[in-house]
Amino acid sequence: MECKTHVATTLALGLPLLAVSHEVTAVNVGILALGSLLPDIDHPSSYLGRRHKIMSSVTNKTLGHRGATHSIFGLVLFFVISTFIQHHYLSGDTLNLPFWLSFGYLCHLLEDSLSQQGVRWCWPLFRKKRKKRKKVFYYRTSTMSEYLILVLVLAILIFEISLYLKGDFNYPHMQEVVTWCQQKVHNLQSIINNIT
Template structure:
């Protein structure tokens, strides 16, 4: 999936969550966006790869594309690193930064699961990419399916922005479960930063 499709799809999925949790801020939206692009750091031609050639080159040579960065292990490692940095250097306003960054990261993995190559969720245990299993649900990067998804999520995103403007987007989702997840991640952040 191209970066623009990752961005629009992750924003369309994430904005209702951010608004319903009453945490709409540039920092949290930025964390979601960085998170949704971060797994592709292993590809030197990706959006982040072009801007971080050293990290991208090393990651690509050691893990390959859609290897460690496209796995649950990669997600956990990113969470631990960002939680440590967040607890040490962010103020109170940035306490949910790791949660939203990892939410964007997870969205990226889910989105890539619908590609023809799939995602190695259990890397390094699994060598083969896991995908949806339904041929009509898969897409090829840069293919018509991806562009249809891009158009749909862009329209959905415009509707969501309008609903934010009207202060009505937060009414669609219950925020109780999200609050429990965030409380758990805050506890984990405290654990990781104390070591």
């Protein structure tokens, strides 16, 4: 998936969660978008890869594209790193930064799971790529199928923004789920902060 489709899809998935938790800020939206781009740091031609050439080249040569960064291992690693940075270098206003970064990262993995190439969720347990399997629905990067997804997601995102601006994001059950998830993430952050 191209970066614009990743960002748009992740924002369409994340905006309702941000809205019901009353955390729609430029920082949180930016962190969510950054999280949606982070897994592709392992590809030198990606949006982040072109801007961080050395890191992208090293990651690509050592781990390959859609290796460690496209797995649960990569998600957990970035969560731990973001929690460490948040705890030691950022203010208390950014308490949910690791949550939104990880949510964006997870969305990227889910989005790439629907691609023809897929992802290896359990890397390094299964390092070899499996043969392409038949899927009921999949897309190929930079093809008409991806552009159709982008148009659909942008329409959904515009609808969500209009709901947000009208103040119509009042879903108490969704707010309870987000609050519960954030509490669990805060518990994990406390464990990580005690270790570091």
